[in-house]
Amino acid sequence: MSQSIQLDISVAMHTDVGRRRQQNQDAIGHLSPTEPDILYDLGQIFVLADGVGGLSGGDLASQYAVSTIISSYYDQTEGEPADRLARAIAEANSVIYAQGQGQEVPTTMATTVVAAVIRGNELVIGSVGDSPAYLVRNASARKLTLDHNLEALKREAGTPLDEGDPEGRKLVRALGGKPSVKVDIISGKVRSGDHVVLCSDGLTRYVSADEIETTVSTRAPEVAVRALVEMANERGGADNISVIVLRLSETTDHDEESTTPVPSPAVLDNWGERQEREPAISADVIGPDATVLSEALTAPQSTPQALSDDPGEPEHPPIDATADTVPVTSATDAVHAEEDAATDSDDDDDDQASAQAAKGGPVDNPFMDLVNLLRGNVSMTIIAVALLLVVFGVVMVVVAGFGGDDDEAVSETATPKGVEPLFLTRTAVAEIAAQERLLTEEAHNSTAQAAQAQQTLTFQAATSNPQPPAGPDLESDSWFTLLEGEPVPAFRAPDPAAEPATALAVGQNYLVTAIDEEAPDGPWYQVSHASAGEPRWVTRLSLYQRIMAISSSGDPLPEDQQPDDFAPPVFLTDVPTMPPPLPSLTPDQQYEPYRWQPDMIVAASENLTLRATRAVDGEPAGEIAAETQGTIIEGPILEGGHWWYRVRWNSGPEGWVAQPLLRYVGG
Known part of the structure; x- marks a missing residue:
């Protein structure tokens, strides 16, 4: 347009x-x-x-x-x-x-x-x-x-x-x-x-x-x-x-020369019309490379x-x-829509003929001329019906004769089992064969539906017991001491956008006074220092592998009384770990690099393949398991739509990794 x-x-x-x-x-x-x-x-x-x-x-x-x-x-x-x-x-x-x-x-x-x-x-x-x-x-x-x-x-x-x-x-x-x-x-x-x-x-x-x-x-x-x-x-x-x-x-x-009006520059209230749509995506769309719509x-x-x-x-x-x-909304509806369109087209033709007759013009319709001739004339009607019956009988005899000749040409392999070839025309054989193919397809579809149902049950079983939130599972009124590492950020409310509070310090003892499971980025623990300092909030995730449960007197609890400390989920997948390739028309796509510098410590967010060059399809330089830590030695460098870091990993190898596959640890 x-x-x-x-x-x-x-x-x-x-x-x-x-x-x-x-x-x-x-x-x-x-x-x-x-x-x-x-x-x-x-x-x-x-x-x-x-x-x-x-x-x-x-x-x-x-x-x-x-x-x-x-x-x-x-x-x-x-x-x-x-x-x-x-x-x-x-x-x-x-x-x-x-x-x-x-x-x-x-x-x-x-x-x-x-x-x-x-x-x-x-x-x-x-x-x-x-x-x-x-x-x-x-x-x-x-x-x-x-x-x-x-x-x-x-x-x-x-x-x-x-x-x-x-x-x-x-x-x-x-x-x-x-x-x-x-x-x-x-x-x-x-x-x-x-x-x-x-x-x-x-x-x-x-x-x-x-x-x-x-x-x-x-x-x-x-x-x-x-x-x-x-x-x-x-x-x-x-x-x-x-x-x-x-x-x-x-x-x-x-x-x-266009005459389309430009909207008044002073009017914004009546601009545009909003529609809420739910486009139907084909069931073939199952992954990042799917393009069927x-x-x-x-x-x-x-x-x-x-x-x-x-x-x-x-x-x-x-x-x-x-x-x-x-x-x-479906293939059947699409067929019905086409049939309706065809019916509408026929109706339009009838309307045009009616309009032509109303204007006094001739309407060339031989069938209607015959109907008008027979209407009100009983003798003519009887004769016409008799002639039609005779013609019909002749046609049936001719068809039966051709059918017998055709049956002689039908091979035994084309004849369905249990049916005498003598009584089948070629058309009948084709129809029965088509019915057999339909039954075979229905059986195949039933098998596919059963497999899909099994996949659904498997998925429901996998999701019925979701993994607990990452971090230590602490209870209210329990004590812990903060282990070695960076100070843990704290806030005055259970919200990452809240005003920062004094960070939790290494080696200090804290009491869990409240728990908020529903707050954003939660769960959150409200903690107080042993010296009765200000209450503050920390996320459960921020305490992962950072605490030891202690008694109220400061003594470490036995191993069997230490809280469960759940690791962040590690996702292994058969689909590509990198985002789909960008369109070939070189869009100006970007995402901001993290504020990471050489000598900082990072970890692999999932199992990944190192690259010898800064390219998602570059030559492999080694395999790194999820949660393996390493040190940045170069980067970030923008190439091919991604920010790249060269990392020396604690497990030995060294190579380039795209930013989305890394997470910050410290340093």
């Missing part, structure tokens, strides 16, 4: 680990096709994903989301941008879900995502989670997306949470959490002078929509993204921060209501219930 106006897009992107996180689980990406026809027909795509903290593989989930959405959007063979984007996001969900469930111990990998496609002067936004998109126009910033978190859900239900309640940040919808996902799609027209901003909630926790508008409207995009990230860091920086800023301007390369889209869901009581927040526009969307 040709576009009335082509706009130049100035792009700036930046992602930052923040002030309190050790790892950046955000990912951002952009692709502008080099082929002019593809660029004109499908536009440019921009994607931002925020890996869910507290879950294993949040960083991998966000990278999978960005690379899968970009490649799937352009790989599809048909569809408008809104349909392509919805299906691409749904495919990313299937890839991430399959990755998590494909582990030796099934786990949940999840990420939020917000994506923008700009084709000509058309903007399409797709979102799942709480990463927002803004349209900035004439000193006004309009939030285009809905937050899929508990706070918004409760507010919409009329039972809002208390202001600042950390429960409100929990997501109710994200990529990877379930086999399928509903995708919010909103589209509308943009114009020269507009700005589009995609960001993670690490920015919006500290920076208001008005501040975003002022920053992007008064500064170049490259300066604006850095300024926004710095603003969030200065105000706390408790989470990873990612921003994409797009500035739209006119280009002289557009159709001057069903072309079906379900009909729009119920109209989302405004999620803010703030009068400054524009009301969310309703879904257009009359949108031209055809629900086709």
